[in-house]
Amino acid sequence: MKVLLVGGGGREHALGWKIAQSPELSKLYLAPGSAGLNHLGEKLSFGDGELQAIADFAAENAIDLVVVGPEAPLAAGLGDLLAAKGVPCFGPSRAAAQLESSKSFMKDVASAAGAPTAAYGRFTDIEPAKAFLREQTAPYVIKADGLAAGKGVVIAESLKDADAAVEEMLSGRFGEASEAIVIEEFMRGEEASFFAITDGENILPLIDAQDHKRAYDGDKGPNTGGMGAYSPAPVFTDKVRERTMKELIEPVIAEMKSRGTPYVGVLYAGLMIEDEKPRLVEFNARFGDPECQILMRRLKSDLLPALYKAATGGLKGVSLDWSDDAAALVVMAADGYPGAYKKGSEIKGVEAANALPGVVVFHAGTKEENGGLLSNGGRVLNVTATGEDIREAVERAYAGVDAIDWPGGFYRKDIGWRALERDDAERAR
């Protein structure tokens, strides 16, 4: 099978690393690929923003499957361009990708499907939005309707801050993405994410994970794309898994099909869990980054046939084997991330880290130059490790971090704290 992988971060390194292990792969093409994939596939001259170039290349070179990592090309219609040329694509159409790209669309679908989520209102004008806020209680949740790179959510403790967020967003803070806003009920509980692959009708449940969205230790500082992750998530019990499938994923996939816009690809459900009851926070139309990386570390089966069957409507009866081992990931980010940061500082020790037990380092934002490795992004390295339990996986991941010499970066030192605290409490009993 000839596969074209779209995207260039740590998630795509992990997907490419896994796909490259498949006996069914004949050639891997990368648009543009992570620097960590340079020796596993052929880097194309265009990147993940050049949709027409991707579709033309795929059609002209008889690509069997295009796998799309990030949301932006999906929201812009890459799936539709490929479908028009008859190229199988793992990733939803533009209409189906609205489950991520439009918060109000997601809310409509969830409500039609009866999926549990926060009550909400949608607004395009400041005054009615402020009036609605006055009917709610603190904390207030205000979201840009469109894609705002994970930055379009404000949780305000006071009405004053909530009003300010409403005014700022509806005056164009995120351009088109905040022409409309959604105001939601605040949900309590613990967050976790769950992933499922679907061909539009048949659903293959994957596994769960937890990530750390804030930049600094103790879940402080600005929101980021994710500073670390681990799997399994102790809060995600068998009962939660069953409810998530029955109450959320299955009805939503059925609803998308009945609307004539079947959802194909991986559906990422961000959940708030309280008393073993999952409620939907968000959907993403793709694998999480960095959650994908630890999913790939726990996946024992060949991934490629499952992706192909999802893209071509044959997922029925497919199953995947997962390792009982836990996996953890520590993001090493450039100083200043998620704000302004410098590129081009030298990184050493990745090979030494990769030689440690259980450790695999994925490249999220690096480049090779004159035989050396330089930082080339905000999130730069993803140090992953597997272990018998989360404690061991986390310890091994930090041993990997210690082996890396990169003065230009920082990382959180408390990845996995929720799971470890829970484990401490259980041991003390």
Ligand code: AMP
């Ligand atoms: P989102 O971009 O929708 O995933 O929101 C970003 C983060 O804000 C989530 O991961 C949650 O931590 C938090 N959040 C969003 N919506 C809610 C809500 N309705 N109640 C509580 N927390 C929320």
Ligand code: GLY
């Ligand atoms: N790690 C969160 C996300 O990929 O959206």
